[in-house]
Amino acid sequence: MVNTKVDLRFHIETADWINDDIKTRLFKEHRTKINKEGYLVIRSDKTRSQQLNLADAMERLRSMIRELIEPKEEISEETLEKHRRRKEKAVRERLFEKRHRSQVKLDRQAPAVDF
Structure with a gap:
């Protein structure tokens, strides 16, 4: 070796x-x-x-x-705002998909019978 x-x-x-x-x-x-x-x-x-x-x-x-x-590039306020908005949108879409998927699974279940 x-x-x-x-x-x-x-x-x-x-x-x-x-x-x-x-x-x-x-x-x-x-x-x-x-x-x-x-x-x-x-x-x-x-x-x-x-x-x-x-x-x-x-x-x-x-x-x-x-x-x-090498000097680091300065990130402009506009770019930071774009990144923040994209992140917020991605979070909203993910939560929407989670709720939608949860509802699909709930719809598959048999209705509850109360006595």
């Missing part, structure tokens, strides 16, 4: 090619993946190849940093 799991350890403090703002955001957003020594640990065991797992771990590190470098 061959061990193909990869543990990529990246020491954030000594990375001089990353500015301090990105470093602090890395510490803040990925604090559960950082050990006591200050290493960001990324594990990968997706494939049965150690090289592919290393490539996967490196790509995940790159995407973490890229995500912090």
